[in-house]
Amino acid sequence: MTLLKLAIVGLSFACVRDAVSQSANQVQKKRPATSAIVRAEHDTVKAGAPIFLNATLTNQSDHELTFGYDRNRGIFEVDVFDDAGKFAPDKRKGYRNGRLDLEQLARTSTPEQVIKSGLLTGNAVWVTLKPGRALVETIDVSKYYEMTRPGGYKVLIQRPDPETKEMVKSNQIELTVTKP
DSSP states (O other), rough: OHHHHHHHHHHHHHHHHHHHHHHHHHHHHOOEEEEEEEEOOHHHHEETTOOOOEEEEEEOOOEEEEHHHHHHBSSSSSEEEOOOOOOOOOOTTTTTTTOHHHHHHHHHHHHHHHHHHHOOOEEEEEEEOTTOOOOEEEEEEGGTHHHHHSSSEEEEEEOOOOOOOSSEOOEEEEEEEEOO
């Protein structure tokens, strides 16, 4: 066999091996046990007014799911993007992209300020969700993000799936902030 034929045969075996490996990985990949949906109470709000979201976590598995979360921070992580597609500015000290950022908190606050802020005091809750059942959380997204500039914003929520450990993302909604 010539060198060219050997290279073609070797490449063919490599492609088949990779295809089989990818198929096996797809078969093994589990479907998330949960789903997330977000809705806004109002699609248009005046600058400075609270912006409430209804976030729903549904157990789409055939068995009970137990998971924990911190009552102070809620069940979901909330992502808010401005018209330019960038994260909206954070409103709370020690937060980045709507999430508690311990590194930033340590850089910008004294230990006394951190303790007084209450950011590190957890209020853990364990929840068991039966198959097909949902848990609804109301989120005031304006507590986490500075959304006083009039314009359009895109919002989605996410959280780790308790079984696959992958982030389950919701639908994306659009909000309009108008002048007060």
